[in-house]
Amino acid sequence: MAEDQKSGTDDASTLSDDVFEDQAETEKRIEQKRQSELAQYYNYPSALNSRLHYEEDHRAPSPSGYPGYKPPREALQFYGLDPDVEYERRNRDYYDDYDDGWRSYKYDDDENECSRLFDPTISHKTILLGDSGVGKTSFLVKYNTGEFRAGSFSATVGIALTNKIVLVDNTKVKLQIWDTAGQERFRSVTHAYYRDAHALLLLYDVTSKTSFDNIRAWLVEIKEYAQEDVVIMLLGNKADCSSSDRQVKRDEGERLAREYNVAFMETSAKTGLNVELAFLAVARQIKCRRTESIDEARFNVQDFVKEQSSAKETCLPCSM
Numbered sequence: 001m002a003e004d005q006k007s008g009t010d011d012a013s014t015l016s017d018d019v020f021e022d023q024a025e026t027e028k029r030i031e032q033k034r035q036s037e038l039a040q041y042y043n044y045p046s047a048l049n050s051r052l053h054y055e056e057d058h059r060a061p062s063p064s065g066y067p068g069y070k071p072p073r074e075a076l077q078f079y080g081l082d083p084d085v086e087y088e089r090r091n092r093d094y095y096d097d098y099d100d101g102w103r104s105y106k107y108d109d110d111e112n113e114c115s116r117l118f119d120p121t122i123s124h125k126t127i128l129l130g131d132s133g134v135g136k137t138s139f140l141v142k143y144n145t146g147e148f149r150a151g152s153f154s155a156t157v158g159i160a161l162t163n164k165i166v167l168v169d170n171t172k173v174k175l176q177i178w179d180t181a182g183q184e185r186f187r188s189v190t191h192a193y194y195r196d197a198h199a200l201l202l203l204y205d206v207t208s209k210t211s212f213d214n215i216r217a218w219l220v221e222i223k224e225y226a227q228e229d230v231v232i233m234l235l236g237n238k239a240d241c242s243s244s245d246r247q248v249k250r251d252e253g254e255r256l257a258r259e260y261n262v263a264f265m266e267t268s269a270k271t272g273l274n275v276e277l278a279f280l281a282v283a284r285q286i287k288c289r290r291t292e293s294i295d296e297a298r299f300n301v302q303d304f305v306k307e308q309s310s311a312k313e314t315c316l317p318c319s320m
């Protein structure tokens with residue numbers, strides 16, 4: 001492990017003997033120091049650089065992450081890795097497979113000339129939230145590239161974004177979609193991003209009761225940090241899994257969504273079930289909330305989701 005990475009631990013051992021600082025204070029200060037070290041990686045100008053992946057055992061930042069992603073040198077050093085060795089390894093192991101890059105870091109350019117852009121001044125910020133491992137990155141990558149790569153993504157560190165244009169009734173709605181780290185230790189970083197979010201996609205994993213139980217805690221956080229009128233959608237991901245693996249029934253998800261008055265659907269990043277629909281519903285709801293039209297303002301995302309889910313359980317075209 002490199003000296004950089006060890007510094008937090010060294011601080012802890014030194015300061016635990018310090019009679020002027022109790023353990024809680026020490027831990028708090030170390031966490032602040034760690035966060036400030038991490039914070040520098042979130043300020044990279046490029047969206048690609050704002051995303052760091054690493055493997056659970058901390059041996060290496062994820063080589064795959066988003067296809068074509070190359071962590072900054074400092075990020076690798078932060079995890080005690082030699083950047084030259086890692087870049088070489090990544091080139092060898094992964095770049096050949098993922099040479100298309102993550103295509104939609106630029107806006108998708110819609111060919112439909114007659115469609116107008118809804119509120120061109122705003123990229124509507126949409127954030128994926130939920131416990132670590134529920135499938136946020138897979139969900140976004142599926143939406144973005146149409147591909148699912150089982151087990152390809154290791155835990156997200158911090159945040160990353162992509163931009164998409166969704167066509168709602170011949171109007172383009174720009175979504176700026178943020179993928180966040182589900183791990184508790186990055187929570188304080190992601191909180192900062194809730195504030196100006198227009199929509200939140202809150203995921204749990206239908207094969208993990210814990211991730212479902214934690215939804216209530218996520219909703220408490222959302223209430224605390226997000227704007228009051230934020231569009232929230234609860235998604236039970238990994239719906240493709242067999243019934244023997246399933247720990248959360250569909251109607252449990254529905255009940256919870258009703259209790260909190262949020263839209264709900266089950267999804268699968270693997271099969272694409274409702275992936276497009278989730279973003280379409282979000283775009284539609286955002287547009288309707290910001291429009292003067294009485295008819296459109298009456299649009300209810302939950303009814304829309306219900307209607308669409310029963311009409312078609314797979315990916316929908318973007319224009320409806």
Ligand SMILES: Nc1nc2c(ncn2[C@@H]2O[C@H](COP(=O)(O)OP(=O)(O)OP(=O)(O)O)[C@@H](O)[C@H]2O)c(=O)[nH]1
Nearest residue numbers: 132133134135136137138151155156182238269270
């Ligand atoms: N069967 C199935 N597996 C999925 C699905 N979505 C994700 N997975 C798998 O679940 C694991 C975790 O997926 P990720 O996309 O990395 O999860 P995450 O929520 O981004 O995790 P963090 O980055 O730690 O917050 C991976 O092994 C994925 O292949 C799905 O819809 N179906």
